[in-house]
Amino acid sequence: MFTANTDINKEIVMEKKKAVIVGGGFAGLSAAWELRNSNYQVTLLDKRNFSLFQPLLYQVATTSLTETDVSFTLRNAITGAKNISIFNVEVTDFNLEKKQVIANKEIFDYDTLIVSSGVTHNYFGNQHWAEFAPGLKTLENALEIRNKILLAFERAELEKDIEKKKTLLRFIIIGGGATGVELAGSLCELAHSTLRNEFHNFTSNDIEIILIEGSERILSTYDPSLSKKAQLQLEKLGAKVIPRSRVIDIQNDLVRISSEFGEKTFYTNTVIWAAGMKATAIAFKIAEKTAAKQDGQGRVLVNSDLSIPNYPDIFVLGDIANVIDLNNQPLPGIAPVAMQEGKYIGKLLKNKINGMKMKPFKYNDKGNMAVIGKNAAVAELKSFKFSGYPAWLLWVAVHIWYLVGYDNKLMIMIKWAWTYWTSKRSGRLILHEKDSHADS
Numbered sequence: 147m148f149t150a151n152t153d154i155n156k157e158i159v160m161e162k163k164k165a166v167i168v169g170g171g172f173a174g175l176s177a178a179w180e181l182r183n184s185n186y187q188v189t190l191l192d193k194r195n196f197s198l199f200q201p202l203l204y205q206v207a208t209t210s211l212t213e214t215d216v217s218f219t220l221r222n223a224i225t226g227a228k229n230i231s232i233f234n235v236e237v238t239d240f241n242l243e244k245k246q247v248i249a250n251k252e253i254f255d256y257d258t259l260i261v262s263s264g265v266t267h268n269y270f271g272n273q274h275w276a277e278f279a280p281g282l283k284t285l286e287n288a289l290e291i292r293n294k295i296l297l298a299f300e301r302a303e304l305e306k307d308i309e310k311k312k313t314l315l316r317f318i319i320i321g322g323g324a325t326g327v328e329l330a331g332s333l334c335e336l337a338h339s340t341l342r343n344e345f346h347n348f349t350s351n352d353i354e355i356i357l358i359e360g361s362e363r364i365l366s367t368y369d370p371s372l373s374k375k376a377q378l379q380l381e382k383l384g385a386k387v388i389p390r391s392r393v394i395d396i397q398n399d400l401v402r403i404s405s406e407f408g409e410k411t412f413y414t415n416t417v418i419w420a421a422g423m424k425a426t427a428i429a430f431k432i433a434e435k436t437a438a439k440q441d442g443q444g445r446v447l448v449n450s451d452l453s454i455p456n457y458p459d460i461f462v463l464g465d466i467a468n469v470i471d472l473n474n475q476p477l478p479g480i481a482p483v484a485m486q487e488g489k490y491i492g493k494l495l496k497n498k499i500n501g502m503k504m505k506p507f508k509y510n511d512k513g514n515m516a517v518i519g520k521n522a523a524v525a526e527l528k529s530f531k532f533s534g535y536p537a538w539l540l541w542v543a544v545h546i547w548y549l550v551g552y553d554n555k556l557m558i559m560i561k562w563a564w565t566y567w568t569s570k571r572s573g574r575l576i577l578h579e580k581d582s583h584a585d586s
Contacts, residue, residue: 162187163499166247168237168428170197171318172219172484173262173464180492182227185499186424191247193236195219198285199549201481204325206288207418208295208332209340209571213285215558221534228315237263240435242457256331260491262463263434268424268443275396279417281326287562289577294416295333297574299445303347307560309413315353316414317402320393322359322366322376322420324516327376328418331518334383339569355385356402360392360421365516365524372524375419376531379518393421423479429466436460437477441468441476450506451494452487463487470506475570481548520566 156327163186167174170192181188192522196217205211220232235249240259247392267281280290295317302314316441319326336386337353356366357380363373364380364387370462377387394409395402401412425444433440439447446454452467454460464487465479477483486509494504512526517538527539549555 147578162313163257163495164189164255165260166191166254166263167260168192168231168247169262169264169464170194171262171264171413171464172197172481173488174260175220175258177222177231177262177463178224178227178488178528180489181369181495182224182230182499184492184496185540186258186393186495187230188227188230190224190230190232191235191237191249191254192232193234193356195232195234196566197223200283201545201548202280203288204329205246206285206315206573207255207282207291207329208336208574209292209557210336211330211561212573213289215561217285217556218554238431240434242460247458250573257459258480258495259460261461261466262430262484262488263426263466264417264422265383265465266426267419268422269419269482271423272396277417278396278398279320279401279419282329283423291418292573293493293576293578295336296574298416299341299345300576302352303345305347307308310372311348311352311361312354312412313399314415315348316356316412316487317354317360317418317421318356318412318414319418320358320401321356321419322364322387322389323420324365324514325419326357326359326418327364327380327516327518329418330380330385330389331383331522334380334385335519335569336571338384340571351515352385353384357385358387358391358393359383359387361389363389368514368524368526369531371525372531372533376516376524379524379533383401383519383522423465425466429462432460432462436533438462445476445479450535451504451524452491452507463491469509471509471511479516483509485548515544517541 156584166189167178168188168191175197177190178190196219199216202216206213206216224230237249239245245256268274280287298314300312305311319330334355338350342350365376380387389407391403395405396417399413401417403410429444429446430495431448436454436457445466446462447460447468450456452461464484469477471477477561490507497504515525517523519533521538523537523541524533525540546555
């Protein structure tokens with residue numbers, strides 16, 4: 147009888163360990179999913195009540211998809227996990243001595259802390275450019291850019307001044323990474339295919355889409371042969387690619403660049419920033435509290451198990467973590483890296499509670515892909531490099547596979563099929579923050 151009571155008392159005393167996850171993106175959500183129904187009481191904190199499939203945000207900005215296609219509520223994503231609690235709050239501080247996370251004046255105790263708050267746009271010391279050149283990282287960003295694009299076409303339809311009309315129909319994308327390339331390609335298809343014959347004051351030939359890149363070539367992390375093919379595919383769609391050019395000024399109606407050929411000014415009302423990212427304020431806050439080092443983008447330098455040096459119970463994941471790969475280079479801030487890190491931490495914590503150790507995190511690099519347009523993409527899968535229709539088909543399959551939620555997969559498949567065969571797009575509503583003519 148005494149032994150039985152002792153066992154019961156042990157069960158009472160051995161409460162579940164508390165794991166607090168800050169951020170419900172790819173990394174945070176993957177960690178939470180791996181810890182479902184485990185011996186941890188998991189608390190997931192995010193200032194949004196939804197998670198976002200960021201790789202497809204550019205399709206919201208260019209009207210191929212709507213906001214509900216690329217987002218899903220966090221509660222729906224973790225339905226049935228009784229050990230996971232979700233709170234819609236904004237984290238502002240940490241008390242490491244008491245092991246507490248502070249958010250909206252609420253306090254959350256933790257035994258293990260996982261920080262995966264994501265990144266924001268990096269204007270490299272020119273934050274005032276943000277007013278004229280929005281980036282593409284949030285749903286609000288995508289809707290703002292969509293409005294700017296569609297309003298430019300509508301205003302050009304009314305414009306009688308030739309030079310002003312040229313300014314309205316000139317779209318400039320800054321940054322030739324995957325986001326900039328995919329955005330440029332989709333915008334070309336919108337301008338030259340979807341909207342063809344819908345306006346009478348201009349033609350698709352009047353529309354100018356310019357992609358500006360600071361380095362030698364677009365998609366600089368890809369094999370040079372694929373970069374060249376991507377540029378050719380973009381130019382075939384109607385885009386103009388300008389490499390080796392640095393932006394030196396952005397104003398309300400112009401972009402000024404500098405290159406080996408001197409300075410040049412482009413007059414435009416639509417500029418989209420895709421040139422760089424930096425860690426969010428929470429990354430700087432946790433680094434300050436732990437005296438952790440950060441790289442030039444604000445990413446926290448972590449140990450091989452993704453923990454912060456001298457803090458074995460604090461882990462940093464996703465885009466805000468500087469994780470060194472086998473080539474002594476930091477891993478890229480992409481979804482597959484974040485998802486693998488989240489899954490790794492979930493397994494590490496479960497092993498830890500059972501007295502087992504985990505090997506250092508090792509990223510399984512399955513390759514890179516970027517879509518340019520219909521039947522046009524580039525793919526780099528280890529030693530295999532290919533482009534065109536096969537790469538495009540693989541890109542479609544991979545993105546459908548990674549989408550969370552059956553409804554999202556089904557709807558996107560239907561919309562992509564519809565767009566593929568008809569060139570029509572469903573997300574072409576112009577939304578105004580304040581509409582003084584709501585009843586007209």
